[in-house]
Amino acid sequence: MITAVHQFLQLLDRGMYGLFYYAGHGYERSGRNYMVPIDAPQPYRPENCISVQRILQKMQERRTALNVVLLDTCRKWYNSDCAVSTVTPLKPLGNTVYGYATSENAEAYEVQDEEFSSGIFMTYLKKHILKEKKVTHMLEDVLEGKS
Incomplete structure (x- = not known):
């Protein structure tokens, strides 16, 4: 997983659009999101x-022009005894958009789609991701469950 993330980051360069999508086990703790290998x-x-x-x-x-981070994971943390990792505060560059599968401190759910299973977030994301519109508007349509 670390190798895949590293390879993804090496593909990015100044002025590019970076889209990071993760579907899998994860959680949020004190405003920080984690992917669980x-x-x-x-x-x-x-x-x-x-x-x-x-x-x-x-x-x-x-120095990407736009960063889109889509997390199709749970945001619920079960182990309150663990310390939060230290992360340098991010600079407010105004070029980052987050999309979450669920609200804070909640679980993300899956649906069975014929022989495949995917998150509800992906079910709606697939309907909107190729439409020509601002990414923030596309994510609002996903949130509202529009067809």
Whole structure:
């Protein structure tokens, strides 16, 4: 997972649009989002996971024109005894858009679509992602569940 993220970041350059999409196990703690690798020890801790804020920080360092981060994960944390990882505060560059599968402190759900299963977020995202409109408007349509 770390190798895939590193390879993605190496593809970005000044002025490019960066789209980071992750579907899988994850959580949010104190406003920080984490992706949980399938081989993370149980119970996992932030140091066993990948910080989305660190990825976004690296995206900004590549001087991208626009960063879109779509997280199709849960945002519920179950282990309040763990310390939050330290992340350098991000500069407010105004070029980042987040899309979440669920609200803060909630779980993301899946639906069965014939033989495939995907998150409800992806079900609606697929209907809107190729339409020519601002990314923020597209994500509003996903949020509202428009067809």
